[in-house]
Amino acid sequence: MSSIWVLGAGQLGAMLKQAANPLGLDVKPVDIETDETLPLQADDIVTAEREDWPETAATKQLAAHPNFVNLKTFPQLADRLTQKQWIDKLGLATAPWFPVEDDSTAEKAYQTLGERVLMKRRRGGYDGKGQYWLKQSEGTEIPDDWKGLAIAEQAINFDEEVSVVGVRGKNGEKYFYPLTLNLHINGILYASISPLQRLEHLQEQAEGMLGKLMDALDYVGVMAMECFRCGDKLLINELAPRVHNSGHWTQAGASVDQFENHIRAVAGLPLAPAEVKNQSMMVNLIGVDVDYNWLSIKGLELYWYRKEVRPGRKVGHLNACSGDLEQLQSILKSLSSMPEPYDQALAWLSESLP
Numbered sequence: 001m002s003s004i005w006v007l008g009a010g011q012l013g014a015m016l017k018q019a020a021n022p023l024g025l026d027v028k029p030v031d032i033e034t035d036e037t038l039p040l041q042a043d044d045i046v047t048a049e050r051e052d053w054p055e056t057a058a059t060k061q062l063a064a065h066p067n068f069v070n071l072k073t074f075p076q077l078a079d080r081l082t083q084k085q086w087i088d089k090l091g092l093a094t095a096p097w098f099p100v101e102d103d104s105t106a107e108k109a110y111q112t113l114g115e116r117v118l119m120k121r122r123r124g125g126y127d128g129k130g131q132y133w134l135k136q137s138e139g140t141e142i143p144d145d146w147k148g149l150a151i152a153e154q155a156i157n158f159d160e161e162v163s164v165v166g167v168r169g170k171n172g173e174k175y176f177y178p179l180t181l182n183l184h185i186n187g188i189l190y191a192s193i194s195p196l197q198r199l200e201h202l203q204e205q206a207e208g209m210l211g212k213l214m215d216a217l218d219y220v221g222v223m224a225m226e227c228f229r230c231g232d233k234l235l236i237n238e239l240a241p242r243v244h245n246s247g248h249w250t251q252a253g254a255s256v257d258q259f260e261n262h263i264r265a266v267a268g269l270p271l272a273p274a275e276v277k278n279q280s281m282m283v284n285l286i287g288v289d290v291d292y293n294w295l296s297i298k299g300l301e302l303y304w305y306r307k308e309v310r311p312g313r314k315v316g317h318l319n320a321c322s323g324d325l326e327q328l329q330s331i332l333k334s335l336s337s338m339p340e341p342y343d344q345a346l347a348w349l350s351e352s353l354p
């Protein structure tokens with residue numbers, strides 16, 4: 001069978017490869033900095049683990065392949081300006097915004113969006129990097145090097161952050177995982193929990209929004225939609241045209257995880273609704289070293305990405321899925337020696353469990 005090439009060789013590419021293995025499919029993550037000539041075959045398939053990439057010898061080879069799935073969609077969503085325009089065009093709710101142009105002023109931002117405005121770099125931002133707060137009370141101005149390169153968004157006073165991960169096949173069929181509740185600390189995802197009965201009434205709304213986007217983009221594969229929950233209303237924060245950190249719990253908690261679903265979709269294989277097994281939770285390992293003592297904790301599953309540990313860097317994650325809520329609580333207690341701000345993340349999970 002043909003190979004599936006992945007643009008990017010980070011943890012998402014590695015987990016796509018791992019998920020495809022039982023299906024007998026050959027997934028090849030590609031380091032975008034390699035200068036090798038890739039032995040791409042005509043019937044191979046190309047996908048990506050990231051939405052934005054520089055032009056390199058490797059990315060040029062991959063982007064020239066006729067079977068690069070969603071190739072035209074990536075630049076549409078990788079630029080926050082065009083991403084927001086898509087959301088607006090489809091009439092979907094999102095934080096009010098405007099493009100930061102050469103002649104934009106903080107004054108105009110405060111007038112149109114309110115006294116706290118979040119500027120976000122149009123390209124390349126992740127884990128809350130590439131953000132800049134404008135605060136009227138502090139008289140913040142727009143720095144010159146943000147003009148033409150950012151969008152400005154109203155500060156949303158949300159109740160909590162949720163996300164939904166969906167998959168769409170070549171024939172347009174779509175399946176969704178249950179909404180995930182997410183905790184971000186300083187703009188970076190620390191913990192997720194799903195499914196939650198108290199979010200069930202928002203599932204249809206979430207699926208309708210993400211489904212509309214995937215259909216409009218004729219998207220194939222897994223896409224994630226991050227939202228702010230404001231009462232019973234979801235506002236789209238951002239979209240990711242790829243497998244997503246808030247879907248990592250599906251490795252432990254669903255019969256088919258997000259990685260396998262993405263591979264199935266881009267390979268044109270059958271999709272089916274995933275069976276959600278039990279209560280799942282996920283803890284990101286951010287700037288902390290691996291501790292193999294975690295393996296002695298019953299029910300805990302470790303994913304370590306083999307990356308150099310640096311402050312604020314995602315280097316792994318922990319999953320747990322169980323129908324025994326006391327066991328999940330006891331797992332959280334076993335992790336209590338983790339450094340700050342894990343006290344906050346673990347307490348949040350403990351309180352969020354049903």
Ligand code: ATP
Nearest residue numbers: 095118125126127128129153154155156184187238
């Ligand atoms: P990711 O790693 O998820 O790709 P990112 O750097 O692309 O992150 P966003 O998801 O846009 O950035 O924002 C990161 C976090 O910052 C959000 O999860 C949320 O906690 C906060 N945030 C973003 N936009 C707003 C907003 N308009 N109002 C209030 N908080 C916001």
Ligand code: MG
Nearest residue numbers: 125126127238
């Ligand atoms: Mg993002």
Ligand code: MG
Nearest residue numbers: 127226237238
């Ligand atoms: Mg985000």
